[in-house]
Amino acid sequence: MTSHQSAQTMKPATAAKKLGVYLEATPTEFQEGVVSRTELAALQSDPPQWLQDLRSTGPHPRPVVAAKLGISISGLARGGVTDALTTEQIDALKQDDPEWLRKERATQAEVRKETVRIKERNAERSGKAQEPRS
Template sequence: MKSHQSPQTMKPATAAKKLGVYLEATPAEFQEGVVSRAELSALQTDPPEWLRELRRNGPHPRPVVAAKLGVSISGLARGGVTEPLTTEQIEALKTENPEWLQKERATQAEVRKETVRIKEKHAEQATRDDQRS
């Protein structure tokens, strides 16, 4: 007896997150349905115009806003940015370069440097351990 497997589906919020778009800005039919893995793959490989437009102009979800500004999501919150932003708003923030953004970018740069330092330290330790074996 062969069992019939139904296609795996996900909630629209999960699909929106995987697509890097703000769910509330997607079309109603996307928000109200479920998305199969095949549909998600099709959206990723050949995005419809609404998806291309959202990715280009927003509004963008916080992880995308944070990445475009070069800060962490926590840094956005500390800077008072709690709502999704459009590409135009993000560019305006970059141009204004407020003090909080400068500070959060510096913090993010330090975090990246520390991450690299720790990774190198672990690699050195692994090399030493390998040489001892």
């Protein structure tokens, strides 16, 4: 008996997420089809023009918007940003530097500092745990 392996495929939403693009802005044939792992790898290694354009000008999905602004996705929601934004809109937000964005950036900076502190503490603890006892 021979086993027949079919190519693994994913929904367009999953592929768009892996590519870091906003699904609704992708071409119709991408949105309506399925994407194999091979096709995804090809899109990542040699992106077509539409993918290059989406990555450079958007609209960008919320995780990308949050990263470009230096805040969390929750911070976007607290700031009232619920839709995908273009690079131009993101740059305008950075330029305007509203109070909510400054606050969210400060919050994110504190979260990062705390994460580093905990990581260092855990590394120190694991180092002590490995020391031989006399």
